[in-house]
Amino acid sequence: MKKLKVEVAVIGGGTAGLAAYRSAKEKTDSVILIEGAQFGTTCARVGCMPSKLLIAAAEAAHSASHTEPFGVFIDGKIRVDGKKVMQRIRDERDRFVSFVVEAVDSLPAPDKVIGNAKFISTTELQIGDHTIVTADRMVIATGSRPSYPGVWNELGDKLIINDDLFNWTDLPKSIAVFGPGVIGLELGQSLHRLGVEVLMFGMGGQVGPFTDPQVMAYAQKTFSDEFYLDADANVKNMVRKGENVEITYLDKQGIEQVTEVEYVLAATGRRANVDNLGLENIEIEKDGRGVPIADRFTMQTSVPSIFIAGDASNQLPLLHEAADQGKIAGSNAAVYPNIRVGLRRSSIAAVFTEPQLAMVGLTHQQVTEKYTGCDCFETGSVSFESQGRSRVILKNQGLLNIYGAHGTGRFLGAEMIGPQAEHLAHLLAWAHQNRMTISQMLDMPFYHPVIEEGVRTALRDLNAKLRLGSEMLNECMECGPGC
């Protein structure tokens, strides 16, 4: 058994682990990075990037087949070549992965250890069956994996997760997607737009990441209008039938249906990779899901010398959060016990469906919990259905709800479904981090005709409800038509 002794050991070589390694390395040379499978990151290999590549192909197919309302006709058949679609996704994905792998290759060889890490004690790790690492401080950055009912494994290779989909060499004819959450919607809608027959089943009515019932209802209707989506499905049975899966379910009218699909995609949420880490060998405070509890400003767990970052922390499983948390955790592991609070940005999340979905700042649920009882907040809204620029480009679907505080007039948060929500969300997140009031946001420039004018309408609505600024005018003469 090889023995290594270091100041800082980072477990997991994904986005959070790499950020932790880099920031620890700025403070001490005695750092190792332990990777259990392969470098390249979840984001590049099976997450953010290949999913956006699939969405891009779907958008191309969808735009090409929706030109007629503009008076533009494509004579002849629009053909989706599944093999070519998947080839581009895999090629581009491999390119993104290669950049990460190249960066890892450039790190000093002695700093990298390959093998699964397990805690023996708070200062000792067993790596595979070959190395014992003694480290004064550790960072857990082991990511997450899909979580689904174990009984589905009986479907064998007909049950897939996101990782499998991006290795396809062709598109299937049909798929049942379980989980209309972020991953299910992005992948399910794309496959539908590429000509795959999609059935989507949810649980308890949840659609997307929303907590605002109005915005969620809008999303449910919008996606249900496009493909079969039952957000509170009653699936009676699911069995393998040769090369297909037979699903028996009650449809939305309560009538039993039996259908066959080529694949079942489990997109029913993710769980932190902390269950195989030997945490039972150390006394560390965990939440109900067995995830070490950590201070979100320092990423320190209840064992002062152990820090956690990225999806493993189960705080906000997003790429930029993994990078930020990794930086904080790595830096604090290096300077412990003189740990510092790291930069925590305003929260922002975007889902790349069409229409896009986004959340900024406090969610509706958080605002309601914090401000109910004192009648202290209001909601300003805009529908994108009549919004000028959105109508011009025929992307006029969506609803934006913005929350603001009485008295201070401060912008608290927003949830939205709508055109270019990824960009609107950034504007709003920057305003949120700058602690702007609704009036200050309204003092900012708005061009015409742009989708951002819709944000202005919601802000005006909100200010009127907060009884700040001028009364809401239904027809704003100076704004330009349809703003």
Ligand SMILES: Cc1cc2nc3c(=O)[nH]c(=O)nc-3n(C[C@H](O)[C@H](O)[C@H](O)COP(=O)(O)OP(=O)(O)OC[C@H]3O[C@@H](n4cnc5c(N)ncnc54)[C@H](O)[C@@H]3O)c2cc1C
């Ligand atoms: C389909 C999909 C789409 C997504 N799209 C987006 C998006 O558009 N935008 C966005 O912000 N986020 C997106 N995400 C989320 C984002 O990918 C993750 O939040 C981010 O990649 C998490 O990084 P991480 O470093 O925590 O984990 P990872 O990158 O998974 O790294 C963890 C590493 O730890 C290793 N490991 C695990 N256990 C051990 C062990 N015991 N010992 C040693 N090593 C171990 C793993 O092999 C892995 O390499 C998406 C995720 C998915 C699945």
Ligand SMILES: NC(=O)c1ccc[n+]([C@@H]2O[C@H](COP(=O)([O-])OP(=O)(O)OC[C@H]3O[C@@H](n4cnc5c(N)ncnc54)[C@H](O)[C@@H]3O)[C@@H](O)[C@H]2O)c1
């Ligand atoms: N664009 C992005 O930023 C992006 C894209 C993909 C993933 N992600 C990250 O990955 C995380 C995980 O995404 P996810 O989609 O796996 O989880 P999720 O929590 O967003 O969605 C899971 C969905 O599955 C449903 N569900 C649970 N059990 C079910 C069952 N048995 N049958 C049917 N439905 C069931 C839930 O009600 C929920 O709607 C996200 O929270 C996000 O942080 C981000």
